[in-house]
Amino acid sequence: MGKLYDLLLQDVRFKEGLNACMNCGVCTAICPAAEFYKYDPREIIDTVQTKDEAKIEALMRSETIWYCGQCMSCKTRCPRGNTPAMVVMALRSVSQKLGYFTDSEKGRQQFAIKRTVGENILKYGYCVPTYAVTPEMHPEQGPIWSYINENIEEVMERLGANLRKPGPGSMREIHQSNLDELDRIFEVSGGHNLYNDIERFSEKKADEMGMEFKKEGTDNEYFRHVYTFNSGNHSRE
Numbered sequence: 001m002g003k004l005y006d007l008l009l010q011d012v013r014f015k016e017g018l019n020a021c022m023n024c025g026v027c028t029a030i031c032p033a034a035e036f037y038k039y040d041p042r043e044i045i046d047t048v049q050t051k052d053e054a055k056i057e058a059l060m061r062s063e064t065i066w067y068c069g070q071c072m073s074c075k076t077r078c079p080r081g082n083t084p085a086m087v088v089m090a091l092r093s094v095s096q097k098l099g100y101f102t103d104s105e106k107g108r109q110q111f112a113i114k115r116t117v118g119e120n121i122l123k124y125g126y127c128v129p130t131y132a133v134t135p136e137m138h139p140e141q142g143p144i145w146s147y148i149n150e151n152i153e154e155v156m157e158r159l160g161a162n163l164r165k166p167g168p169g170s171m172r173e174i175h176q177s178n179l180d181e182l183d184r185i186f187e188v189s190g191g192h193n194l195y196n197d198i199e200r201f202s203e204k205k206a207d208e209m210g211m212e213f214k215k216e217g218t219d220n221e222y223f224r225h226v227y228t229f230n231s232g233n234h235s236r237e
């Protein structure tokens with residue numbers, strides 16, 4: 001058995017997600033991502049089942065594996081009890097571990113997700129706290145977002161939130177002991193290793209692309225590139 005297939009087999013999601021596929025295409029028929037993107041979960045499962053290392057590597061370097069929205073609709077319909085979404089998760093993990101993700105536009109966006117949502121979890125205990133969604137980074141939120149951002153204390157009080165204060169309620173402060181616990185979970189579950197891999201391979205890619213890269217934050221050319229660039233070559237015609 002080849003190296004990549006072996007790595008996939010070590011992932012419990014892969015073992016749980018793929019029994020034997022009969023290529024019926026029901027997963028693709030139900031898949032919302034397949035309706036909009038150049039994406040076909042049946043084809044992904046079919047490719048993986050061949051155990052052909054070159055084809056699996058090409059898949060891990062492609063845009064394809066990043067289109068799945070993890071809605072799990074495929075899980076509910078597969079007559080063989082497969083879950084293509086979990087196979088996709090395993091493919092993504094190996095792609096991140098080996099640095100293949102930087103070969104695709106959607107894969108490179110992993111770096112932007114790590115520097116924003118990923119780091120927010122460890123810093124604040126929330127993936128997307130309102131105060132971290134800055135208007136400059138999210139023009140799609142419209143002008144009202146600037147008002148909310150500038151008047152966040154007052155707005156959150158009117159909404160009944162407990163913004164960054166101790167005690168219960170939405171938007172409450174997450175105690176340092178809980179943040180430390182989260183950090184430990186990332187340590188033992190491999191989350192920190194994953195983040196380090198994303199950083200390491202992204203820095204290498206930035207160098208190859210001749211772009212400025214900084215070890216922290218979002219104010220650097222490579223971050224701005226992966227965060228904003230869209231080739232427009234992802235949707236079905």
Ligand code: SF4
Nearest residue numbers: 021022024025027078
């Ligand atoms: S629905 Fe299940 S059996 Fe059918 S193609 Fe998809 S994964 Fe294979």
Ligand code: SF4
Nearest residue numbers: 031068071072074085
């Ligand atoms: S989880 Fe992914 S592959 Fe499955 S139906 Fe949703 S978008 Fe499609």
